[in-house]
Amino acid sequence: VFVTWCEAASKFPAGFQFGSATSSYQVEGAWNASDKSPSIWDVFVHEHPSAIADHSNGDVACDSYHLWKKDIALARSLGLNFYRFSIAWPRLLPEGFSNNVSKDGTTYYNNLINGLLSVGIEPVVTLYHWDLPQNLQDLGGWTNIEIVNWFQEYARVAFTLFGDRVKTWVTINEPTSFCNVGYGTGILAPGVVSPGIGEYLCAKNALLSHAKAYRLYEKEFRDKYKGQVGLTNQFVWYEAKNPGQEQNAQLARDLGELYTFPIFSNIGGWPPNIEFIIAKNSRAENYSSSRLPALTEEEINLVKGSADFFGVNYYTSRLVEEACHHEQILVWPLFGSRELGLVFSYDSTWLPRYDWIASYPPGIRRLMKSLTERYGNIEIKIFENGFGMSDPSLNDTRRVQYIRDHLEQVFLSITEDGVNVTAYTAWALIDNFEWNSGYKSRFGIVHVDYNDPKLKRTPRASAYYYADVIKKREV
């Protein structure tokens, strides 16, 4: 009896799911195959090659558009329970609108979904992982309130075509990243530099777009298909750098919950203290109204409760302190927040470290505990966690350590904190186009040989390690 209890106590609960992920622009390639139209990333990388570290682009990437069978075979060999991928909006709807649904685009995603299901892997589908149709960007993209309707119609097409087989939908990946970096600092596509303005228009419209897609599913698809819909966001866990700074750490966490509070809090709307600070800053800067667009009563109610789970992408944590000079370039959410007058750093003991990632495994546990305490025992799905390396080698010891350390904390969240976390996702299944870092930055648990015309995929030590965890269901 004792042995059985011990074994059970060290295993992840029966319903817990292990997966891995990629996104369309980062792996598909085939940027102009058939009737696909250009996305903002196609245009951004073609017009500004120097925005990418190695001047590369996603024209070919891992060619998953043609090599999807190989990706499925890999996912299967690792024993994944689910595979999270995204649909390229301009591949499915070449005109951006629902007037014209691509036959080849539909076939591609049907093949991928059916191929996964045929080997017992659940497809988890993201509708938006940053590759907006360029023609919609020409109309303002995420800063145009009309996107709420464009996105809802896109979601309707996807739910209609694939909803019979796809039971987990992620509407939007990391609004924090593409709003603040795509429409704020302008580092990511579409490269709009409008800090404090464009990024907040994007924030409001992304939140409403998500909610409209959720309500659509609720009304027209849920009875039939019984799936789950939510969004996933990047979360950085913030702690005070020095004693007595807890209030600032909480402020940073509140700004990080810009897309969480409106959905999961009882009162809905923007986090009140963040709304207050941005209004105050706007007044001081002589604006006639807050740079953070207000939400109407109707919008607040549309968004409130519009998710069946918390999607959490977690990579790293930060220590928070007050900025001495507000002019310092502060890039939310990793380096600081000009809005809050805060700068972020990490501890030198947080290892391994790579670029913006400093490994701090307790962060993922504290984050989930905090979300649960603030918003109730809502189901959490970790939809990204992973480690980058410039070293392409197969013996990726540091990545193994990173994944193991984080899985340990996820396990403790369940057993010690009673957090309702039901999924873990290793980002990424294969090396891919890592946005501004190009191909030099590798996140795959599986190596891709970019010098090989066949783009051969080879599992790394981390892939074997992860496969073993999945098989034994314990860390």
Ligand code: GBH
């Ligand atoms: C996630 O982004 C993405 O969802 C995924 O596509 C990506 O491949 C993965 O993580 C690994 O990076 O301008 O200083 O903020 C994580 C958030 C946002 C972090 C963009 C890097 C660029 C540096 N990323 N950011 S900065």
